[in-house]
Amino acid sequence: MNEPWRPSWESTAVYRARVRGCLLGGAVGDALGYPIEFSALDGIRAAHGARGVTGLVTTGSGAVGLISDDTQMTLFTAEGIRQAHAQQPSGRLGADAFRLIRWAYERWLATQDYAGSPEKCEIGPAGGSYTGPRDGLVTEAWLFARRAPGNACLSGLALDFVPDPAAPLGPPGPINPDSKGCGAVMRAAPFGLTGAAPEDAFDAAARCAQMTHGHPTGYYAAGALAAIVACLMTGESIEGAVLRSLRLLARHPGHEETTAALHGALDLAAQGAPSAERLQQLGAGWIAEEALAIGVYAALVAPDDVERALLLSVNHSGDSDSTGSICGNILGARHGDHGLPHAWVERVEGRTTIAALADDLAATCGPR
Template sequence: MNEPWRPSWEATAVYRARVRGCLLGGAVGDALGYPVEFSALDGIRAAHGARGVTGLVPTTTGAVGLISDDTQMTLFTAEGVRQAHEQQPGKRLGVDGFRLIRWAYERWLATQDHRGPEVVEIGPANGSYTGPRGGLVDEAWLYARRAPGNACMSGLGLDFVPDPAAAFGPPGPINPDSKGCGAVMRSAPFGLTGAGCEDAFDAAARCAQMTHGHPTGYYAAGALAAIIACLLEGESVEGAVLRSLRLLARHPNHEETTAALHQALDLADQGSPSAERLQQLGAGWVAEEALAIGVYAALVEDSVERALLLSVNHSGDSDSTGSICGNILGARHGDHGLPHAWVQRVEGRTTIAAVADDLAAVCGPR
């Protein structure tokens, strides 16, 4: 009988470093952008100098390194994805797996509606989820409202679990006109399971439909997850984006997401990165723009630090674009490739690392 294949120590170490890097990098980008999320570029430069934000800066409360709803939701996504793969190891996610991820999002929703992890019923009014407790929902620091998106809040108030056999293309039943960036900014963990680019795309896009029904809203989420999965396989950022574009081309109504990624690639090819160039891609409030800005910053700069700063110094949704850029760069370079001084100051750093390690332990390289 043939011995089962076991990954080498080196492969396992690289995989775990990239999973950690993805989640920590996203948190760093989020923390860089959160204090200036609603500021115009001129205002950012007036407040922080001609170069804009050059590191972690205080929020209006004076706190430094705070994460926003982007990292909050990403962590709950990772927790739900881990639980789904514990239940269905090595399999493409089905209804039961999607339900576990849905429950994870309901636990996040509880952190937005309560002051702390006291014993409360978790879930929407229909009571579809009341336990078990444990994990992130018992972390007191996560009970903080950091400008959560309307589509995320309203969508999770309705009990919808996607059908894994349904065709993509038409608007989903929840918020069918919404293509805000609230789905793409939380979707990187779907790419961290080692299941491959296609499965990552499928799972992320379907779970995005829990809150965002516009095809561009859920395709952008799928594309980010596919990019992350490709990076874990050793692709370059450009190669990962090109592979995600081939996945997008299989589905109807992909054109907005595809066009935004092509624009990011073309703009990066021109070099000479600047905030003014980046703003040609939009402001990042909608899904395809946030994805394109994160991709552009990760492509055009050869320094992780400069790329992260570029991704947040613009007029728009700076925490989401910073988070997406950080997810990409962390998955590409691992946690050791991130600016250590920034990682050390990010809120919840030890919990974020632990969530990453738990996900990596369950999924592992394949």
């Protein structure tokens, strides 16, 4: 009789470190970019020197290491995925799992509606359909902060839509069908952390992105990031992960904008001599495919120098916290938490909660 396969201690430790790295890396990139999110490159350099920001800097409130809505939504995504996998340990995520993730987003929405007043927080039918217990992230007072959330995320979650896992991807979704802002892609990395095949991570991330962003480019960019992270979790190179995501994109109608943006990142990285001016050829990052391309480009040009890549990803005129968080998700999944700049990790808001959530996700979804 054959003994059941059991993962080695080493493979389990590597997996756990990569899950931690992805979530913490995204938070670090977010915290680097958040204070300069709406600043032009010239203004960043005037305020912080010719190299721009070279580490965590204070926000307008004087705090250091604050995360934005990007990390907030990423964490609630991870919480919803963990709950979904606890109920459905194997196989592709289905409608019941998407409902759990939708409820997680409703809990995030409550933190925005009651920002600064967690003791007054009410979660229930008035804000959606969630009537479950108040536990987990929604009990964390530091998450009750409104950090420039995207309009599509707020308006989309005001409507109770759960995607049909059997419906074809391709046509615009019913929620904000013209929106392809980066609010869907910046929260998508956790779908790649579950051990699912890249194509399944792509599908789940794209469908859950439709809860707020109905434009195909908006949800395909989310799917592509999840697929890239899924590939990195198995040890693929960043370039190999991007190439595989491009093959997945090619299966779906309406993929052209996302595909072109990723090809642009690959081509620009191959030219060498990275700079902020060169990075800005990819756009500003306010829309999904540009944010993905910028985060990917920064990771490609400095795959083994996490600090350099993260600084490149945020020092530009545009959505610096989103591009930084995407770059951090990618590099964290590749290197694990031990490969992140520890001096920055230690100063990131909520890092102990982020690490604990990562460990819970790894324990629920990890190798068996």
